[in-house]
Amino acid sequence: MLVSTWLVALALMWGGPLPLASPSPPPQTIVGGEPVDTHGWPSVVAVLAVDPEDPKLGHLCTGTLIAPRIVLTAAHCLVTGTDEAQVGVFFGTSLAPQQQATVKRYGVHPDACIKDCKPDAFDFGFIEINEEPLGVPIVPLLTTQDQWGETMRVGAPVTVVGFGAVRDESEDGAAPLMASERGFKREVTTRIDAVTSKGGEFIAGEAGKDTCGGDSGGPAFVQREDGSWLQVGVTSRGVRPCGSGRGYYGIPFFALPWLRDEAGVDLLPPGCDDASCLDTIEDEEGCDCEVGRGGSARDLWLLLPMLWMSGHSRRRRARRSET
Numbered sequence: 001m002l003v004s005t006w007l008v009a010l011a012l013m014w015g016g017p018l019p020l021a022s023p024s025p026p027p028q029t030i031v032g033g034e035p036v037d038t039h040g041w042p043s044v045v046a047v048l049a050v051d052p053e054d055p056k057l058g059h060l061c062t063g064t065l066i067a068p069r070i071v072l073t074a075a076h077c078l079v080t081g082t083d084e085a086q087v088g089v090f091f092g093t094s095l096a097p098q099q100q101a102t103v104k105r106y107g108v109h110p111d112a113c114i115k116d117c118k119p120d121a122f123d124f125g126f127i128e129i130n131e132e133p134l135g136v137p138i139v140p141l142l143t144t145q146d147q148w149g150e151t152m153r154v155g156a157p158v159t160v161v162g163f164g165a166v167r168d169e170s171e172d173g174a175a176p177l178m179a180s181e182r183g184f185k186r187e188v189t190t191r192i193d194a195v196t197s198k199g200g201e202f203i204a205g206e207a208g209k210d211t212c213g214g215d216s217g218g219p220a221f222v223q224r225e226d227g228s229w230l231q232v233g234v235t236s237r238g239v240r241p242c243g244s245g246r247g248y249y250g251i252p253f254f255a256l257p258w259l260r261d262e263a264g265v266d267l268l269p270p271g272c273d274d275a276s277c278l279d280t281i282e283d284e285e286g287c288d289c290e291v292g293r294g295g296s297a298r299d300l301w302l303l304l305p306m307l308w309m310s311g312h313s314r315r316r317r318a319r320r321s322e323t
Contacts, residue, residue, distance in 0.1 A: 062218030073217030075112035164214025205245030212242035
């Protein structure tokens with residue numbers, strides 16, 4: 001299946017050389033993090049999709065390879081009605097067309113909240129790609145109570161990875177984002193703040209260390225005592241402007257029965273067919289905090305490349321916000 005000419009042009013724009021003028025000093029990455037090196041987090045991919053309501057707009061998100069041909073991402077990154085040929089998955093550290101995988105199909109969780117979401121939004125989607133990537137190690141998902149108890153403590157470190165923006169251009173007086181400020185794989189290590197009262201999401205971040213537009217669907221990783229890594233979250237939404245450190249991350253374990261039935265990949269532990277064997281609710285009173293006004297999906301809309309190159313003003317699709 002061939003990806004559209006539009007998508008190729010967009011990828012070329014984002015994966016091409018940097019503009020002549022670049023910020024000095026270089027911008028911080030994600031928000032407050034650093035670029036991922038050539039071989040870092042190879043299972044983390046960029047996701048580009050054309051907006052079915054406006055073919056001049058595209059949607060940048062992030063995802064993670066969790067099985068040989070299955071990418072886990074956020075539901076709001078996959079707008080119902082988008083043709084599979086208008087969705088691209090990019091391996092590597094930028095949106096280089098030569099590292100693109102084409103899409104066979106995609107799906108979103110039936111209980112996913114897309115707009116004005118309260119905690120536990122089930123913001124999960126999957127993409128099945130046509131090509132099986134070779135030599136890409138897969139970071140396993142957290143699936144046991146022992147893993148949870150070892151890693152998911154308030155104040156514990158968590159590393160988030162994404163292709164999103166390094167700053168929020170929606171702030172008053174902010175300059176438009178440059179090509180070097182989005183579309184490149186970046187990471188930041190921050191901390192876990194709380195788990196929602198129903199246990200389906202956790203909140204993470206701190207001032208100056210955050211996810212931003214385009215990081216939606218990307219992974220949150222934790223490192224075990226033996227040095228191995230687990231994926232514990234999927235970036236969903238957060239407070240505007242980026243950098244506030246109040247991001248919501250869905251716990252993908254609870255979407256595994258749906259992934260088994262819809263995507264054909266069974267990652268559940270033995271004897272746990274209904275994903276009822278993981279208790280994520282803390283003994284102490286949990287935090288059922290909602291993102292305040294200005295909360296948004298961690299995604300990014302961008303114009304058709306030739307409009308962008310000609311200096312036309314950017315248009316944005318309305319982002320979903322927390323109540």
